[in-house]
Amino acid sequence: MSAQHPPSAGHTVAETAPLALEVRDLLTRFVTKRVALTAVDGISIAVRRGRIMALVGESGSGKSVTGLSIMGLIDPPGQIAGGEVRVGGQRFDVTDDRQMRRLRGNRLAMIFQDPMMTLNPVLRISRQMTEAITTHHPEVTRAEARARAHSALALVGIPSPRERLDNFPHQLSGGMRQRVAIATALLNNPEVIIADEPTTALDVTIQSQILYEVERVCETHGTAFVWITHDLSVVANLAHDVTVMYAGRIVETGPVRDVLENPLHPYTRGLIDSVPDIDIRKGKLIPIAGMTPQLADLPQGCKFAPRCPLRVPECAAEPPLVTRADGRAVRCVRPLDTEPPR
Ligand SMILES: Nc1ncnc2c1ncn2[C@@H]1O[C@H](COP(=O)(O)OP(=O)(O)OP(=O)(O)O)[C@@H](O)[C@H]1O
Ligand SMILES: [Mg+2]
Structure with missing residues (x-):
């Protein structure tokens, strides 16, 4: 435990x-x-x-x-x-x-027990992550937002973040989905x-891996x-x-x-x-x-x-x-x- x-x-x-x-x-x-x-x-x-x-x-x-x-x-x-x-x-x-x-x-961001409180099931990860940035910072270009989404995924230990960006949430495991939710929370620093x-x-x-990543982010x-x-x-x-x-x-x-x-x-x-x-x-x-x-x-x-x-x-x-x-x-x-x- x-x-x-x-x-x-x-x-x-x-x-x-x-x-x-x-x-x-x-x-x-x-x-x-x-x-x-x-x-x-x-x-x-x-x-x-x-x-x-x-x-x-x-x-x-x-x-x-x-x-x-x-x-x-x-x-x-x-x-x-x-x-x-x-x-x-x-x-x-x-x-x-x-x-x-x-x-x-x-x-100020929030991470919930259920990552689907953050993630939209019908949108690709890249789309929801870039929108999470551009909603607050419309001046950021899509390419720049995608690059930031990519680094956020890498930061929380998601392997092959480039491929993951093109996935829908249901294509990921529960642990990966929670990492994506954490990465999304981190997007606007x-x-x-x-x-x-x-x-x-x-x-x-x-759990232990995620806590380790969170400690590093912190x-x-x-x-x-x-x-x-x-x-x-x-x-x-x-x-x-x-x-x-x-x-x-x-x-x-x-x-x-x-x-x-x-x-x-x-x-x-x-x-x-x-x-x-x-x-x-x-x-x-x-x-x-x-x-x-x-x-x-x-x-x-x-x-x-x-x-x-x-x-x-x-x-x-x-x-x-x-x-x-x-x-x-x-x-x-x-x-x-x-x-x-x-
Ligand atoms: N929508 C609501 N309507 C009425 N009471 C509520 C509502 N949401 C929470 N409460 C009450 O507020 C109190 C605190 O609930 P809260 O969900 O914050 O507890 P918690 O410490 O997070 O518990 P848990 O460890 O089970 O998640 C509880 O008594 C709960 O019944
Ligand atoms: Mg609670």
């Missing part, structure tokens, strides 16, 4: 690079006649150039809605009720469709790419990634930083190594203990007790408290996300490195 290339250089990479993506206090709701569900409740994320931020959490924690909100891709009954998105320091209104259309596929579980459906070897082009995954081995091998979500909120964020080796939130600890492949020597799997909460029926106070083995009476009030001096942040009244009360 794990990616089989050496771990990234961790948080030594580009720690002071300029911010490529800043998301502040993002708030996304699904509003029907009967209820208003808050799927993303005040998420803030910052990713520097050339860094990969993993976004993890159980199913339903709001990872995809966060990614789609940043892209301005929320359709009714969903609505983005608040928040700010900056790309390369420039502020964008995610509810302004015209603004977001200019940004999407250009300075975006500052930020949001990737929503793009390798989950692929076999381990292909290093050579300075692209910033938000990498949504539920696979902690991908987090450990690919990302520099990680943000852990629970019930639409951030419960912990920090450099990958720190968070995985020394989690501060009991939920993060639970996620780590419930996967088999982080450290084989560790032995027993311990699933997190209880069920993920329903958005329509969230507990008062800390949303994780009902499942938390360490809950105390103070958990009846929801703690804020507190950023510490070391740059890590945690939303817990008693983070795991706190001295136990005597």
Whole structure:
């Protein structure tokens, strides 16, 4: 299950690079006649150039809605009720469709779990890739656009890219299709790419190769990634930083190594203990007790408290996300490195 290339250089990479993506206090709701569900409740994320931020959490924690909100891709009954998105320091209104259309596929791109969300089944690869360029940059000639498509395919490790350009998507394997979708996302050299579980459906070897290519893209082009995954081995091998979500909120964020080796939130600890492949020597799997909460029926106070083995009476009030001096942040009244009360 794990990616089989050496771990990234961790948080030594580009720690002071300029911010490529800043998301502040993002708030996304699904509003029907009967209820208003808050799927993303005040998420803030910052990713520097050339860094990969993993976004993890159980199913339903709001990872995809966060990614789609940043892209301005929320359709009714969903609505983005608040928040700010900056790309390369420039502020964008995610509810302004015209603004977001200019940004999407250009300075900000997305890769989905299903590459067919990106690819058009009835068009040759060359046509869709060149159009992805000329839509945003009409001054680019077709020959130039085709040359760029060719290099993008080569960059993500597609063999015989010239021949592949003339194929239709159905002529390619699933892994190759996902590579084409990634190459398409790269065409306009975006500052930020949001990737929503793009390798989950692929076999381990292909996944590992793709992660390796992505890491290279990130290093050579300075692209910033938000990498949504539920696979902690991908987090450990690919990302520099990680943000852990629970019930639409951030419960912990920090450099990958720190968070995985020394989690501060009991939920993060639970996620780590419930996967088999982080450290084989560790032995027993311990699933997190209880069920993920329903958005329509969230507990008062800390949303994780009902499942938390360490809950105390103070958990009846929801703690804020507190950023510490070391740059890590945690939303817990008693983070795991706190001295136990005597
Ligand atoms: N169109 C919608 N209408 C109503 N609720 C929605 C809609 N889309 C998502 N939600 C709700 O928003 C919450 C977050 O969903 P989201 O898809 O972001 O979860 P996720 O973390 O990506 O989960 P997974 O790991 O399963 O992909 C869920 O409770 C989901 O039911
Ligand atoms: Mg999802």
